[in-house]
Amino acid sequence: MLTIHNIVIIGSGNVASHLAWAFKNAGLLVSGIYSRHFENAQQLAAKIGVKAFRTLQDIPLDADAYLYAVKDIALPEVLRNSPDFKGILMHTSGTVGLDVFEDRFKRAAVFYPLQTFTKDKAVDFSAIPLLIESKNKKDLKLIEDLGKKLSANIQITNSEQRKQIHLAAVFASNFSNYMYYIAQELLQEKGLDFNLLKPLIHETVDKINTLSPAESQTGPAKRKDFDTLNKQLEMLKENPAYQNIYHLISEQIQKLNSK
Amino acid sequence: MLTIHNIVIIGSGNVASHLAWAFKNAGLLVSGIYSRHFENAQQLAAKIGVKAFRTLQDIPLDADAYLYAVKDIALPEVLRNSPDFKGILMHTSGTVGLDVFEDRFKRAAVFYPLQTFTKDKAVDFSAIPLLIESKNKKDLKLIEDLGKKLSANIQITNSEQRKQIHLAAVFASNFSNYMYYIAQELLQEKGLDFNLLKPLIHETVDKINTLSPAESQTGPAKRKDFDTLNKQLEMLKENPAYQNIYHLISEQIQKLNSK
Numbered sequence: 093m094l095t096i097h098n099i100v101i102i103g104s105g106n107v108a109s110h111l112a113w114a115f116k117n118a119g120l121l122v123s124g125i126y127s128r129h130f131e132n133a134q135q136l137a138a139k140i141g142v143k144a145f146r147t148l149q150d151i152p153l154d155a156d157a158y159l160y161a162v163k164d165i166a167l168p169e170v171l172r173n174s175p176d177f178k179g180i181l182m183h184t185s186g187t188v189g190l191d192v193f194e195d196r197f198k199r200a201a202v203f204y205p206l207q208t209f210t211k212d213k214a215v216d217f218s219a220i221p222l223l224i225e226s227k228n229k230k231d232l233k234l235i236e237d238l239g240k241k242l243s244a245n246i247q248i249t250n251s252e253q254r255k256q257i258h259l260a261a262v263f264a265s266n267f268s269n270y271m272y273y274i275a276q277e278l279l280q281e282k283g284l285d286f287n288l289l290k291p292l293i294h295e296t297v298d299k300i301n302t303l304s305p306a307e308s309q310t311g312p313a314k315r316k317d318f319d320t321l322n323k324q325l326e327m328l329k330e331n332p333a334y335q336n337i338y339h340l341i342s343e344q345i346q347k348l349n350s351k
Numbered sequence: 352m353l354t355i356h357n358i359v360i361i362g363s364g365n366v367a368s369h370l371a372w373a374f375k376n377a378g379l380l381v382s383g384i385y386s387r388h389f390e391n392a393q394q395l396a397a398k399i400g401v402k403a404f405r406t407l408q409d410i411p412l413d414a415d416a417y418l419y420a421v422k423d424i425a426l427p428e429v430l431r432n433s434p435d436f437k438g439i440l441m442h443t444s445g446t447v448g449l450d451v452f453e454d455r456f457k458r459a460a461v462f463y464p465l466q467t468f469t470k471d472k473a474v475d476f477s478a479i480p481l482l483i484e485s486k487n488k489k490d491l492k493l494i495e496d497l498g499k500k501l502s503a504n505i506q507i508t509n510s511e512q513r514k515q516i517h518l519a520a521v522f523a524s525n526f527s528n529y530m531y532y533i534a535q536e537l538l539q540e541k542g543l544d545f546n547l548l549k550p551l552i553h554e555t556v557d558k559i560n561t562l563s564p565a566e567s568q569t570g571p572a573k574r575k576d577f578d579t580l581n582k583q584l585e586m587l588k589e590n591p592a593y594q595n596i597y598h599l600i601s602e603q604i605q606k607l608n609s610k
Contacts, residue, residue: 106569165578187571187579207551208569210558219550247547256541257548259583263593264534264548265555266570267600268527273564273607275523282515288506289516289523290559291478292466296524297556299469300549305532310365310467311525312446319424320446324518333603334522340599341526344592348532 096156096180096238098123100145102170103161104132106209107184111161112140114217118241123155128166148174155179157238159203164188171197180231186258189251190225201226201235204254205243208265221245223254274334306348313345355415355439355497357382359404361429362420363391365468366443370420371399373476377500382414387425407433414438416497418462423447430456439490445517448510449484460485460494463513464502467524480504482513533593565607572604 099120101112104127116122126145127133137144145151151158153175160183162170167188171181176196182203183192193200202225207215222239224246226232232248239246249257272293276286299308312320321342328335358379360371363386375381385404386392396403404410410417412434419442421429426447430440435455441462442451452459461484466474481498483505485491491507498505508516531552535545558567571579580601587594 163574164576187582206547208555208558208567210562210567210569213558213561215554221547221550245550253541253543255582255586256537257543259586260534260537260543261548261551262570262583262597263530263537265551266568266572266604267596268530268552269555269558269564269567269569270600270604270607271522271527271530272559273568275519276564278515278519278522282512284512284516284519286563288465288480289520291480291504292520292524293527293556293559295474296467296528297552299467299472299528300531300552302472303469304545305528305535308467308469308528309525309532310469310528311521313525315422317423323446323514324521327514327518333599337526337596337599337603338521340592340596341529344596345525345529348529 093156093179093234096234097121098155099157099159100151100155101125101136101159101161102148102151102174103127103159103184104129104136105161105163106211107205108159108161109136109139109211110209110215111159111184111205112136113214114242116140120238120241123152126151128162128170151175151177153178157182157235159184167192180226180234182235186223186261187255189255190227191251193227198227199231201231202251202254203235203239204258206257206261208269217242218244221247223247223249223257225250225254274337278334309345309348311345313342314348316346352415352438352493355493356380357414358416358418359410359414360384360395360418360420361407361410361433362386362418362443363388363395364420364422365470366464367418367420368395368398368470369468369474370418370443370464371395371401372473373501375399379497379500382411385410387421387429410434410436412437416441416494418443426451439485439493441494445482445520446514448514449486450510452486457486458490460490461510461513462494462498463517465516465520467528476501477503480506482506482508482516484509484513533596537593568604568607570604572601573607575605 100123122142124143124145125133125137133144157180158177164185180199181197182201186204204223206221220243222243224235359382360367381401383402383404384392384396392403416439417436423444439458440456441460463482465480479502481502483494
């Protein structure tokens, strides 16, 4: 095989859906979709206009690649139940090593898109970093070429690096989003509109294009404005969890100051 | 006075600088700049092309408005040392009430731009919410007109509302920025590049335009992927502060799930 032409998608969640679309839009052939829940496979397959497989045994053995976009926890079992596919097996997890693939899978690889995927929200793949890794070098070249059809940002990373990047991503994306959630809750409590904060949130993110996060840091903790810090802790007394988060993060930001 | 024509700026920090520029660009007359540190006043005044005042007593009594953009903690003292200005006195703090103004200042007000200001980074004022409040109604109209010269988003809020908005802003902006800081530190530890995360960060923020933060939430805590949560906590064992933050926020995100 000189290039990956056709891909079977295993999984039907957000990552599976977004990648299935991305492959199709890039002119690749999605050969079909398998999911533990056949109805989910059927639903996604119908959207993409491909076939749904009822069992792993129904999947042809000679596809060029098999994309395992399933929950981390489900991966070992789905692999155990998979026949000896001849093509390249790729999982899409940030946290699972290459070692999840049993030895019988000689052509094992990772194809991890570093992005947050939400149902029904299209994303532009062209700038998404695709973190790839492979058991053998020849396949790595094929996967790199496949990735280039989707994105200009292909990164060859080993499992340790990918795990660290995923951990950093949890802070940068999941946890920053949860900070927006708390902000919205605090506003709602007083009948205030979350839209008020959107220009501020956009500016905060805009800064990272030109400044480091340390240079961008502002606020009462950065200024060591203890009067405001104490007043705001007091305002959060009805919500001990938010108060703890406020305390812990503010304490860290203060240390930033003296570096 | 039918409209505010000229403004004295008291303070020379980020908020003072950005507002001085914004007023000047909007065609208003900045009459001069005062700062406790005369050199700072001189520096900013030279940039804007206006005069610097050496003492509060040098400031003319008959300016239309006086913008107090000083640290919250410094505000009471600067006000105490101020002569009986005839124009409108406005402070720019999110957390300080209208009650900081002594009774002798009948024309007291608040002009709070809900934004994060960083040195040397220009911001577009047109979308910034300006939260205004005034001791008397007539002045409120003048301040509203002044605000409209800078921004299309003027919000009349009382001190309690403004304090809550400021608290929410600390989470949405300062704390989300600190999450970027942690992410960068985690990458640097392993020689990895923070630029990798920028598409992810931008997409995370982009989502808030169409989805609520609760709908946007993704990640191991949202999926209740305890295996990943435990592995990532273990990865953070060298840094107890980051580990605590990870634990606390993940715990809260899990609760979100069951709402």
